[in-house]
Amino acid sequence: MSSPFEMLPLPQGAADFRAKGYWKNRLLLDYFDDAVAADPDKIASIDAAGPTTYREMAAEVEAIAAGLISLGVEAGDTVSIQLPNRHEWIVAHLAAERVGAVTNALIPIYRDREIEYMASKARAKVIFIPDTFRNFDYVAMIGRLRGSLPQLRHAVVLGTGPAAPAADGFLSWADLAERGRARGLTAAEAAGRRPDPDDLALVMFTSGTTGRPKGAMHSHNTVLSGALPWPDRLGMDSTSVIHMASTFGHLTGYLFGVALPIMLGATGVFQEVWQPAEFVELVEEHGIQHTSGATPFLQDILTAPNLADHDVSSLARFCCMGAPIPRAVVHAAKEKLPGLNVFGGWGQTECCLVTMGSPEDPVEKVLDSDGRVLPGMELRLVDYAGEPVPTGTEGRIQIRGSFLFRGYLEQLDATLSEFDGEWFDTGDLGTQDEDSYVRLAGRTKDIIMRGGENVPVAYVENVLYEHPRVAAVALVAVPHPRLQEIGGAVVQLNDSDPFTLEDLRAFLEAKGLAKPYWPEILKVVPELPRTPSGKIQKYKIRQELSEEFSQEATA
Template identity: 60%
Template sequence: MTFETILTQAKAERFTAAGQWQNKTLTDFLDQAAADTPEKTASVDSRGSFSYAELKRQVDRCALGLLEMGVVPGDVVSIQLPNWREWLVVHYAAVRIGAITNPLIPVYRDREIGFMMERAQAKVLVIPASFRGFDYPAMVGRLWPKLPSLEHVLVVDAGYGLAKGFHSWETFIGTAWEDRRDPAELATLRPDPNSLSLLIFTSGTTGEPKGVMHTHNTLVAGSVPWSDKLGMDNSAVIHMASTFSHLTGYLYGVSLPLQLGATGIFQDVWNAEAFVDLVEKYGIAHTSGATPFLHDLLQAPNLASRDVSSLKRFCCMGAPIPRVMVRQAREELPEMSVFGGWGQTECGLVTMGSPNDPVEKIITSDGRPLGGMEIRIVDLDGTTLPADAEGRLQIQGPFLFQGYLGQLEATRELFDGDWFDTGDLGSIDDEGYLKIAGRTKDVIIRGGENIPVAYVENVLYEHPMIDAVAVVALPHPRLQEIACAAVVLKEGTPEFTFADMQQFLKDKGVAKPYWPERLEVVSDFPRTPSGKIQKFQLRDSFAASAEAATQSMKETS
């Protein structure tokens, strides 16, 4: 399979000369850590732990085994595993031999997996026999006839009686491939750091997923600024519960601890109470995740009875941090800094707050650009706008992806020179802090006036009865669009009415044109596996119910 990208030699030379691309792969860092601190714990998960020496041995053996299976540089290896050590082994092995990893989120099922694997044309797939009660081999058996490129499936915890084409992971990794192939071959296969390393599909907040292509250099660059900005070194203990198959989980779980030679502590299923126990047991200092994870942590029943003094930083991504949540975190975990950041699958985290930022900046902004990245706000014509003016957010720098799979021209259309149009709206203040206003497709224009979605959501988050909120646009025959507030109420909350919402917004001094004109109380939001609310699903659902109600009224009148 040919992977066409937008990478140019001039761009590669520019980023390399600036020191923003180190021309390293993850296995370069693995080799260094295994040589320097072989007995140090590299990773801990629900299945056990690896020292750096053990991890390297497993990776090299897996790499030789993949070669025996016929995997060659440029082939795609798909991984649909939870945050288990086998995920790390397979990915680092793919890096070792120049194969491309295609991460697949564990909660994806036939429709998503069929779509993504058909486009990725993977030669090997690695899955669990079962996770959270789901039969993965049965799903792959249903899909296999439509996946002609798929040759081998490795099944973790396979047991016995596998169908043809399925192989036990335990047998595979227990085979001494190093006795069949010369391990020295691996050094000859070290990939060009500008070749593709990751084919990761967008999480679908706005519709059909796109295959985002990242090189070794773009991925390594995306984690490099963290150590300086957050004071991390090889003594760091870093936690990750977001799936490795999302770029957040990948960059700051799979990549960052290895680049530092640090220790990663991983959860395959997020559970705040279990996380608190892990903090006490391992001295976790840093975690990253979607804002709902912070909410859960603050509600954890064992939070007050455990020693969590090691936890210094919580980086929230994917949604604004409600003011009330920051206040609560400071009260209950005074040694922990909470700050946000903004990024996408196409670029990793581009802006990030700082533990030293004023509270107002943490609450109202998404931080400033990380080293090497640049941001700007433009109007519809591409003219750069002044400070505090709202417009389209564009970015450029060394973290940027190198194209969408099979959509080279569509990729180029999103660039203005080196500037990538993110599809987000925002503003930048005179100190360089970014404030995201929402997706361009989430903009609500009521009778010609823009409604500041993020602002309204942040106010509603302060209501004591509301646990989560999303404001979306609904079609209107006269005004074109109106705002609908969807809320999830806190457990045990009595009825929350439209009148209650209006009174609260009035008491908060919110301009009446900004008040949502419809309220929907829901049990939960449709979310991506990384925790982002899928607003397009809310819009479609509410619009359909409104249309059905209108039609019913017409038929009965």
């Protein structure tokens, strides 16, 4: 039985994707089973709780899978996961796959507002949450949302903190595993629930650039295709040690933290919260060779207070995503970490990582591009009339290929509006040089790139408009020396009383908005600049805030 969610038809190139090996027609479970059989005592993951072998992880997967069946999870049901980067995230995902369920990956920073919308939209039947994480009580949140999540039957809680549940509908990870071990799962039962590689595998919500976030649907084939080019491009194999601090709830964290180590039969080293000093220690302790993350992560490593005190010579590759790589950072990396290759990459939730550099790229290409298109994908640049632009000319980035998603959850009409025939319009602008290197030049969709995290402007503005004192608002990106961009809100009030950033933050906290989405600059104005037709002139607001903020930063 497949998911009740309708996906787009298979693309015209599907047969070619299979013939060329871009679609392997395999599940992540198949790679996992191969790794368990090949070397069961190999370390599969290392997290805050310590190491876990492939054998140990396999036993947990079987127990949690059988436990999910005992909770009434059927093939095609949705299982949401909002756990930090722990091996239990991977176990829950593989267990869901083992019973034919769809995984809905949720970022730990999400709060009531986002979870109410996303888990409801995804029709989550079971959700995995921590008891507490970063001083937030997830059990209390799900308790508040119960009435808004009609499909949700059970919340599985990881942890033994003070918020450990006792109410109906909650059970601990240990209790679920025990139920599963008591029930058991036969090979025939698992085989009968096995999804087809073209079935829906993963629902991951976008940043909501034009309103509420959209649930990007990936099949097993499309999402795993996005990880296939990495081993050949970067020389990875089963001996690789791969680090990930970006949340598994993002496609970057999922592809190159969850999927890639398993597909290689390698070892993953995970951080729940990015701490550069801790990362330096982990590199020395475990021989980490590769990491991927937002550009500020690299800056943090280079300024880590303990960098000179540890042997980090094993670290060979850093793939920077989400923002340009400043020249000063590349030069500093060459000076402080001469064995480290730094290169860029670009992608989206809908299409995985489409372009990527390589360790062999000249420094100028590293500085001036986001790499070249990976095998399995095609990219073209067009003008606003849809006509191809000459080499070196800025255009709208459109893509197609084996990594491309299979539509937005329950929004196929909205999906089709983003396509030009077989080409998906990414909403990004860029150029491509004579050597086929792509460079991002901007965005046609409104978004703020805060430290590699996409802040959905329209979504946040909609929340700001709910404030009873706000008559009009504009949220714009303001340059920041470390985070690349932060959010600046300019508001027009319907009264003359004082209104501070603290007032705004208290409102957003009460609304349950994820904290990284909160504006970090607030300016109250008597009237927002508008066009004669009444449209807010964001370019003027962006320019004024950028100038004002940069003056404050250097004062």
